[in-house]
Amino acid sequence: MKAPALFDSKELCEVVASDPKKLQDRIITKSLLELGVGGSSQIAMFTTLRFRIKDVGETDASTALIGHTISPSFIKTFARRGKSLIHLVIDDKTKDGEDLRLKVIAVTGAGVSWNTKRNLREAIREETRKAITEKNFDEVIQDVIYGRVSSKLFSRLKQITKMRRVEVRKSERGEEFK
Numbered sequence: 001m002k003a004p005a006l007f008d009s010k011e012l013c014e015v016v017a018s019d020p021k022k023l024q025d026r027i028i029t030k031s032l033l034e035l036g037v038g039g040s041s042q043i044a045m046f047t048t049l050r051f052r053i054k055d056v057g058e059t060d061a062s063t064a065l066i067g068h069t070i071s072p073s074f075i076k077t078f079a080r081r082g083k084s085l086i087h088l089v090i091d092d093k094t095k096d097g098e099d100l101r102l103k104v105i106a107v108t109g110a111g112v113s114w115n116t117k118r119n120l121r122e123a124i125r126e127e128t129r130k131a132i133t134e135k136n137f138d139e140v141i142q143d144v145i146y147g148r149v150s151s152k153l154f155s156r157l158k159q160i161t162k163m164r165r166v167e168v169r170k171s172e173r174g175e176e177f178k
Contacts, residue, residue: 001028001053001061006138007035012051012063020056027052028063032145046074047145052175065138067172068145075105078165084108086120090128096136099174102128102144104153109162119160127156137173144168 001012012030017023028051032044047070051063079085086106094100104124112120131149132140143149154166 001051001063003030003035003051004063004065004138006065006142007037010035015061020058020061023053023056023061025052027066037145043070043074043147046071049145065141065173066175067170068141070167070169075167075169078107079105082111083164084110084112084117086117086124088121088124088128090125090132092129092132094132094135094137094140098137100132100137100140101170101172101174102132102149102168103170104128104166105169106153106157106166107164109164112161116161120157123156123160124153124166127153141171144171 001015003010003012012028012035015023015026029048030051032047032049035049037044047068049068050066052066053061054064055062084107086104086108088104088106089101090104091099091101106120106124108116108120128149131143131152135143140149149168150166154163157163157166
């Protein structure tokens, strides 16, 4: 199984099948650390990528990235008592017409009012939509996986209130949530 060009077509794994057609549409999960892409960053251990097998040849098969997930245990490490959590799901189309769903979690430095939470939600919605619609699917996913979307969101939200952490905890390609 080969990863998409986004990950330099690295080998994901080997699968044995009696008929290559049985591999079609199978889902493979790999962590960023296993792919050797995330470097030595802490979040690479907790980030899982999901690939769907698309084209099956005689000896190899190509895949397409369908999303990522950050482990809930990692999310729980920075969600503490006395902080406000904001969960938001944003659906939009990328520049190349792909449907994309991003699930964002933001943790404030202290408890905040409902009005501040509403302002934070609006800022998250605005920045995330801008990040999705201005680029094609591969570029957006790359920005999400390497934390560039999270850092843009964090810098925007800290203008509103003191923030502890902002993460895109899950991304899904349109085929997954329809």
